[in-house]
Amino acid sequence: MVGLSEGEKHFIRGGIAQDIRTDGRRRLQFRALSVETGVIPQANGSARVRLGATEIIASVKAELGKPSILHPDKGKVSIFVDCSPTAEPTFEGRGSEELSAELSVALQRCLLGGKSGAGAAIDLSSLIVVEGKVCWDLYIDGLVVSSDGNLLDALATAIKVALSDTGLPKVNVSLSAASDEEPEVDVSDEEFLQFDTSSVPVIITLTKVGRHYIVDATSEEESQMSSAVSVSVNRNGQICGLTKRGGAGLDPSVIFDMISVARHASQQFIALVDSQIAAAEADE
Amino acid sequence: MEYVDPLTGFRVDGRRPNEMRKLKGEVGVVARADGSALFEMGNTRVIAAVYGPREVQNKGQQVNSKEALVRCEYRMAEFSTGDRRRKPKGDRRSTEISLVIRQTMEASILTHLMPRSQIDIFVQVLQADGGTRSACINAATLALADAGIPMRDIVTSCSAGYLCSTPLLDLNYLEDSAGGADVTVGILAKMDKVTLLQMDAKLAMDTFENVMGLAIEGCKAIATYIREVLLENTKRLECQRG
Amino acid sequence: MRDLHLSLNQTQRVRLEAALHELQSLTPAAASAAAVTVADTIPVNQEDNILKGHGTSDQDGEVVATLCGVVERVNKLVYVRTLRARYKPEVGDIIVGRVIEIAPKRWRLEINFSQDAVLMLSSMNLPDGIQRRRTAVDELNMRSIFEENDVICAEVRGFQHDGSLHLQARSEKYGKLERGQLLTVPPYLVKRKKQHFHHLAQYDVDLILGCNGFIWVGEHVVVDEKVKATEDQQKSSDEAENFTPLETRKHICRLANAVRVLSALGFTLTVELIIETAEASASSNVEVNDMLGAEFYVQTAEREAKRRADLLRKKNGAR
Numbered sequence: 001m002v003g004l005s006e007g008e009k010h011f012i013r014g015g016i017a018q019d020i021r022t023d024g025r026r027r028l029q030f031r032a033l034s035v036e037t038g039v040i041p042q043a044n045g046s047a048r049v050r051l052g053a054t055e056i057i058a059s060v061k062a063e064l065g066k067p068s069i070l071h072p073d074k075g076k077v078s079i080f081v082d083c084s085p086t087a088e089p090t091f092e093g094r095g096s097e098e099l100s101a102e103l104s105v106a107l108q109r110c111l112l113g114g115k116s117g118a119g120a121a122i123d124l125s126s127l128i129v130v131e132g133k134v135c136w137d138l139y140i141d142g143l144v145v146s147s148d149g150n151l152l153d154a155l156a157t158a159i160k161v162a163l164s165d166t167g168l169p170k171v172n173v174s175l176s177a178a179s180d181e182e183p184e185v186d187v188s189d190e191e192f193l194q195f196d197t198s199s200v201p202v203i204i205t206l207t208k209v210g211r212h213y214i215v216d217a218t219s220e221e222e223s224q225m226s227s228a229v230s231v232s233v234n235r236n237g238q239i240c241g242l243t244k245r246g247g248a249g250l251d252p253s254v255i256f257d258m259i260s261v262a263r264h265a266s267q268q269f270i271a272l273v274d275s276q277i278a279a280a281e282a283d284e
Numbered sequence: 285m286e287y288v289d290p291l292t293g294f295r296v297d298g299r300r301p302n303e304m305r306k307l308k309g310e311v312g313v314v315a316r317a318d319g320s321a322l323f324e325m326g327n328t329r330v331i332a333a334v335y336g337p338r339e340v341q342n343k344g345q346q347v348n349s350k351e352a353l354v355r356c357e358y359r360m361a362e363f364s365t366g367d368r369r370r371k372p373k374g375d376r377r378s379t380e381i382s383l384v385i386r387q388t389m390e391a392s393i394l395t396h397l398m399p400r401s402q403i404d405i406f407v408q409v410l411q412a413d414g415g416t417r418s419a420c421i422n423a424a425t426l427a428l429a430d431a432g433i434p435m436r437d438i439v440t441s442c443s444a445g446y447l448c449s450t451p452l453l454d455l456n457y458l459e460d461s462a463g464g465a466d467v468t469v470g471i472l473a474k475m476d477k478v479t480l481l482q483m484d485a486k487l488a489m490d491t492f493e494n495v496m497g498l499a500i501e502g503c504k505a506i507a508t509y510i511r512e513v514l515l516e517n518t519k520r521l522e523c524q525r526g
Numbered sequence: 527m528r529d530l531h532l533s534l535n536q537t538q539r540v541r542l543e544a545a546l547h548e549l550q551s552l553t554p555a556a557a558s559a560a561a562v563t564v565a566d567t568i569p570v571n572q573e574d575n576i577l578k579g580h581g582t583s584d585q586d587g588e589v590v591a592t593l594c595g596v597v598e599r600v601n602k603l604v605y606v607r608t609l610r611a612r613y614k615p616e617v618g619d620i621i622v623g624r625v626i627e628i629a630p631k632r633w634r635l636e637i638n639f640s641q642d643a644v645l646m647l648s649s650m651n652l653p654d655g656i657q658r659r660r661t662a663v664d665e666l667n668m669r670s671i672f673e674e675n676d677v678i679c680a681e682v683r684g685f686q687h688d689g690s691l692h693l694q695a696r697s698e699k700y701g702k703l704e705r706g707q708l709l710t711v712p713p714y715l716v717k718r719k720k721q722h723f724h725h726l727a728q729y730d731v732d733l734i735l736g737c738n739g740f741i742w743v744g745e746h747v748v749v750d751e752k753v754k755a756t757e758d759q760q761k762s763s764d765e766a767e768n769f770t771p772l773e774t775r776k777h778i779c780r781l782a783n784a785v786r787v788l789s790a791l792g793f794t795l796t797v798e799l800i801i802e803t804a805e806a807s808a809s810s811n812v813e814v815n816d817m818l819g820a821e822f823y824v825q826t827a828e829r830e831a832k833r834r835a836d837l838l839r840k841k842n843g844a845r
Contacts, residue, residue, distance in 0.1 A: 002624070003675035007704025011744070014769030015779075022707050023786070024779045024814030032819065034533040041327065042411060043363050053315050057410065059363035085357055085406040086314050086333035092357050092406065141362040145331065145408070146314050318612065337612060337640035339626075352640075394583070394592060399689060401640035429564055432611020434581065434592040437565040474565040475585070514563040518594045521609045522561060523553045524546070524792035525715070526834060 004223060012224055016209045021221070028265050030216045033157070035276040037165040045166025045195070049158040051216065053148035055087075058140065058158035060166045065137040067128065075127020075135040079107045080142070081155060087147040099151075106152055107142070107159065110203055110232035110241030121200045121240055122163070129171050136168060149219040152230055156203035157273055163200055164277050167192030201234040201241070202270055204262040208250070213258055215265050229258045233266035287459055288448040296458055297326075304442070304454040304502055305415075309422070309513040311430040319431025323423035326456060327413035332423035334431040336403035346402075351395035353402040356386035358420060360409040381417055384480065388441070388470045389424055391479045394434040403433060414456040415443045417468055421480070422506055429514050438510055441470035441480060442502030444495045446487060451495045453502050467492070469499040473507030532820045545827040552834050560598075562591040562606060570604060579605025580614075613638045613713040613738035615691055619682040620722040622708065622736035623693070625672050631665055633672055635680075638713065638738045639691060645672075645680060649694035651701075677703045677742065679723075679734055699723060705770055706732070706744015707782055711789035713739035717796070724797045729777035735795060743782045745770050776814060780804045783817035787826050803829075 004012070015021045025031070031052030040046035043059040050056075067074060081103040083096035090096075111121045127136040140162070142155045169192055207217040207225045214221060222228075227246030234240055239259065244250070250258075288295055295301065305326030314320035317333035324330075340346050346353050358381040389405060405427070407420040418441035425439045445455045447464040460466055465487045470480030478500070487495065534542060562568060568589045570576045578584060581593040582605060591597070595608040615621075615637075623635035626642055634642045647660050647668060672678060680695040695701055716735050724733040725746055734742040770778070784803035788795055803826055807817050816822060 005624070005676045005702075005704065006673070007702070007744075008677065008707060010768070011705055011707060011770065015775060017769060018772050018775060020772070020775055020779060020814065022779065022782065023818060024783055024816075026815070029815060032532060040363055040411060042413075046363070055314075057361075059361075061363060080362060082359075082362060084331075084359060084361075084408045085404075086317065086320065086331055086408050088316070089335045089404055089406075092404070139362070143361050143363075143408075143410075146316060148316075319610070339636075339640075339642040398640045429594050430610060432593055432595075432608045435564050436583070436585075436592065438563070474590075511563050511566075514594050515561055518561045518563065518596070518609060519558050520546075520550075521792055522557055522596055523550045525609070526549070526794050526830070 004220060008220075009224055012221060013210050016212050016214055016221070019212075021214065023218075025216075027212055027214045028261070030269060030272070031218075033272060033276060035157075035161050035273070035280050037161060037277070037280045043162075044168065045162045045164070047158050047161035047165055049154055049161060051150060051154040051157070052218065053146055054150060054154045055144075055146035056151075056154045056158040057143045057145055058155070058162040059143075060159075060162045061139045061141075062166070062168055063137045063139070064129070064134055064171075067132065067135040071124075072132035073128055074124035075137065077112060077122055077124065077127075077138040077140065079111065079140045079159070080104055081107065081144070082141070083144040083147070087144050091144075103142070103151060103155060106203075106230065106241075106243050107155060109243065110156065110201060110230075111159065113240075121234065123196070123199070126196070127168075130173055134171075134173070147219065149222050150205060150216045153203050153205050153216065156201070156232070160197060160200045160202060160273060161277055161280070163195050164197040165281075166195040168195065169193075199234055201232045202266055202273060203230050203232045203241075204266045204269060205230040206258045206262050206265075208246075208248075208254075208258070213261060215262075229255065229262070231259055231262035231266070233263050233270075235270055237263055237267065239263070285462070286448065287462055287464075288450045288452070290448075295452065297456060301450045302453050302498060302501070304505060305456070307506065307509050309426055309510060311426055311513065311517050317427075317431075319427045319429070319433070321423050321426030321430055323419050323426060325415050325419045325422075325454065327411055328415050328419045328456075329409075329411040330416065330419040330423045331408045331410060332420065332427040333406045333408075334403065334424075334427040334433065335406070336431070337398040337401035337433065340400060340402045346400075350399050352393070352398040352400075354386055354390045354393060354395065354405070355402060356382050356389065356405040356407070356424075358382040358385060358407045358409075360412060360416075364409045364412045381420070384417065384482070385420055385424060388421055388439060388480045389428065392425075392435045392437055392439045392472060393428065394436060397434050403428075412457070414458075414460040415454060415468075417482075418442050418454075418470075421470055422510065426510060426513065430517075437472035437475050438507050439470060439479065440473055440503045440506040440510060441468065442499050442506055443468045444499035444502065446491055446495050451491070451498045453498050465492075465495065467495050467499055469496060469503055471500060471503045471507075473504060532823055534820045534824070538820050538824045542824045542827055545824070545831045548831040549827075549834065552831070552838055557596060560596050561594075562597055563594045564592060566591045568597055568604060568606075574602060577603045579603050581606025581608060609714050610712050611714070612640055615639060615643075615682045615685075615738070616718070617682055617684045619718065619737040620679065620734075621682060621693070621738040622677060622679050622703070622734055622740035622742050623738070624708075624740075625674055625676045625678060628668055628672075628674065631660070631668075633668070633678075635678065635693065637691075637736075638710070638740065641689075641691065643682075643691040643693050645678070645693045645695060649683065649692065649696060651696055651698075672702060677708050679703055679736070679742070703732075703734070703742050703744060705747075706742055706778060709741045709743065709782055709785050709789075711739050711741060711785065711795065713737065715739070715789055715793070715795045716741075717794060719796075726777075726781075726797075726801065729781070730774050731777050731781060733781060733797065733800070735797070741785055741795070743778050743785070745774055745778070777804075779814045780807060780817065783807075783814060787817060787823060791823070791827055791830070793830055799830075 045060040085092040226248040232241035308324040319334040421441040465485040623637040627634040680693040683694040
């Protein structure tokens, strides 16, 4: 990330205070969003999302596996993020490990709910094939191809679109097996069950610069932040997860204010993402 | 398994033995990089990004200050292969391929024209279906040309194998893992010189000559395609410039 | 469409294709024919002693291109003019750079070249303006003149015998740039002209087109006030009063977005074109942010096609 001079930083702060940022956006305005589905034909579902100059490719792969003993009625989902060095030369080698880990954990927290699987955005019990024996393991992978700020929001959007593109093959279970044997499963090549993503949330990150908050910060604006709050909101306006980054302490009233601003912004963003998904599906 | 149908002569994916997969090359896919390209060979899809020539970041790595330092990293996305495996970065295969790509491109880049600088080539595999090494080299060539880095010649690469007593051009993953030989060749297209040659499994000498000859033919066809892509791109930029 | 990944609807796509097609037809055929890629042979008359310039090399007696670009022939010199490539410095170029490092008696600047450029302490005016020998105290106070990450405007002085590029910033018009934004465009879009500093009085904005592709759009700074301004800034603690006025900021953002759109379309950047694009957006009531949208993108392409067609017609009519 290139550094900024004092004069430039001053200009950016002034822009945010006056509600006209360096590219002319208002504080609560997102950059141009473009969405494509089915970019990785080998995966069960995939998407490429561009938010300004940030570009993310997300893929969802489903494999049959065994549910864990603690939760025999739930499937498993894991989320991993990788930052490609094509986005930033500093991501080469192990340079991106910390950032990838931070993004993966933040996404897991927002989308997968608590340890017991309660409150997960993806209904884990819908992934069960044979209770206690066979379930679907979903592997969700996000790849950052190009980076210009606001990676978390873009990743969450890419995952949401990829899930909407995902089709799980229909599985026919032969009932002849005894209760302690492994049942035979026949994975259909023809029929697919489309994933229900109506409850998958989006993440809105609010970056606080000076006294004001902005959404969808570019990497230049992110370098100016005193703190950032990422709020995960679903279609019903419910909060699904919350992360605060940055060292500066925030007054609790400010945090509540930021949450309500995020909720408000999220409704427009969800509508935008849904319309883009519909357009992408119509294109296919 | 019949990799080549004895009656029709078609391969598993419907190609003839000396037919290459569908090629697609595009430059300028990563905005921030000095040069970038996307290259597809059938289902194998690769992005290359070039950063440089720029100031050497780590003086300790610079061996010869009269030439540019060329560095390369090869990465596969977790979702790139059919069965999803958590690929640790820096595993041996990635390191080897990074080295191979670097040496192949170094043979062509006129490093003495850019002393005291470094050129970084980053290759990211999005989808792997056999021939990733070749696709990476082809993508790197496009990206280097897009970045305006002077090169001796266009470097292209292609693989060929031998199954069911037939030399096959451009193996996909299925054919590659069938147990027959896999010969990967990289050439300097116009100068007609081989810069990369790798083979696994075993072949009789004259069979090997046939297979290598087939791979070189493939490389030349790719060179023609790459040249077209670059020429088209240059013309377009010149027209728009005004 | 490198930097702005826009989703165009069907009509916009058709219009854009038509505009680009027209631009193509306006280019003289000779230019298209002279395009080469790496390893293409450049046709030369072997008897003339042709000088092989940039981007060419001798292979087996043939002149072969080592870069993608357009072949230019000037008298006996044949060279390849590249399009997308890093900046190639020439003595006297005005450039904009960013300080990367402060080294003994010099600053290192990033200028989109294959190496960092060097600005010697002796090539820079001292704050008190007196011409004197630089002392050790001056060396310790280098940070008070330029710090890390500062944006500086300077001129290319030349290459030293050890191959490093040296800059100089002795004149009053060079120096630190504050209160504005820095944009990066491919260097081939900035033509070398007589003037690179443009004070746009109607907007009260400074526009500097660096030959290295770094473009500065910022508040206008009156030259003699520069020295005073640095002292004032250190005193004022309340920032809000110091922010750029809203009107000026709007103009700065409009001009910056005009530069972004033009560079995404690959059009050569001239002051006139940038101002024209910004004015067109203002007069058609396009929001500053919407200048980066699909509709304005297509409109700008159409406008440019028309402008070049008119220019060509005038040139042909005048003959």
